[in-house]
Amino acid sequence: MTARDLDMKTVTSLIADATAAPSMHNAQPWRFRFVTGGRLLLLRADLSRAMRHTDPDNRALHIGCGAALFNLRVAAAHAGLSPRVGLLPDAGDPCVLAAVHLADATGTGQGADDLARLHPAIRQRHTSRYPFDEKDLPEDVRDALRTAAAQEGAELLFPGPWHIETLLDLVRDAESRDALDPAGREDLQRWTRLGPEADIATDGVPEYAFGPRRRDGRAPLRDFAGRRPVADRGTVSFESGPHLALLSTSGDAPADWLRAGQALERVLLEATSAGLAGSLTSHPLESGDLRTLARDPVTGRGHVQMVLRLGYGPQGPATPRRPVRDVLDVT
Template structure:
């Protein structure tokens, strides 16, 4: 959420094991009181580690929540485990890690081919999650929920202050290594139905323009059958796997997480046909600009290496 990067990795040379822990100082008490969103972000970082390890020729085994007495310890990844399953497709996703960015810019009306939609759904399934492209009228219901949730956010003083903390005017202040800089906000929406989170909130950004967005946004929901911290981590890995594959296939993406962050709206996001499962993210996918790079924390802040 908000490019907070709430993770810390440790690597023990003796056991050839990475551990992933939540950096709870970067949690968002108002928008994410259960830390579900934090777990999603850490799950995405975990998938990137697995991809990088596979690219380097390592076979890995991953254990989620390895210590029930330490809930902030989210995962352990052992390198070169002889009993681990080798996922040959992970290494091919590696080029997309650096190129994947959230895009808050207009997409074209070009439709995503059915075979690519199926491949993205399969990518989520490989991580234990379900990706479903929304169809009308459910899509229209979800679009309405996003609008309502965006309004709720603006009226909530705590959430508004929290969002302000994670947005930065890089032209007027020192360089930062986290959060959402003004240049990544994208233009304000003049027309169109595409769902966007306006990181300007109640403020205005000088020189920020307007643009027409797509009339028929292509939305997909990502969910799991359960709603536990382990499910959140699986969903985060599935989310990143979908995004990396989408990037390789020339798609741009953004998030529409606003209604997922409000419990009274989240349950309405369920597929009306199945009525089961828990939605963790609404994705907007399409063809358009991939968006600018946002800052990343330096390695020495997010990785500790021990003997």
């Protein structure tokens, strides 16, 4: 592919794939700028979409943007490009999270092939807030997911039964705190879409993606409805033995959060390719004291950035995305 082949149709396709990434409450806290002369894409944080109460240091914002960055890398490799990424390239502007130079691919190396093969999973992956089967995850699948995280500089740990109990207790503690703190519910209410609004939304979590209410079972899921009524939602039983995984990084600064986001999305795309469904919970990580307890004191290392729930079950519905024209600037 030559430089003149990198037209706006290609760039638009890359951004559309990038923005299919998950983000906290589907706030989509990113913007992109394409510098035509340098074949350069800049990823910027959109602070107007930050969570003032539940993500005051913008850790989750960086993770979401990191996930979008990984999708961009996958889409670029699929398009025959070689994405060369620099994190936090402008010390004077911390909102510039990454610079991606879209070079011509010089060959089909193992790294490029490994990224490109994940491209179909970008559109197949959706957060699932539905029950999963009571079926274990094969060890070879667990190994593949651990490897995926390690390729992005993170660690994926499948905790043992006793620590899963701890994580479930932390989720319940977080839910109790939200119930007692009106300010803690402010972010959730801002980013949920009920009634007719759900049908026209371009961001946030629409009511059709809330999933059913839990009758029993122990899957750690945030109830986006809260006490608000949602028509035809239903109540079902969830799995009693959820399969959880902890994604951690050795550091806990903005660059680490961006790496965590890339690792998270690589894990999710690998899981989707292996026939797994998944959901995320940052609920016990939104308070500093609970987040510290999320790390396994025996085998865990570093800083827990996300709790994943994985299993065999239905993929959730696609959630809305902003049009590319709303998130892309061209200079």
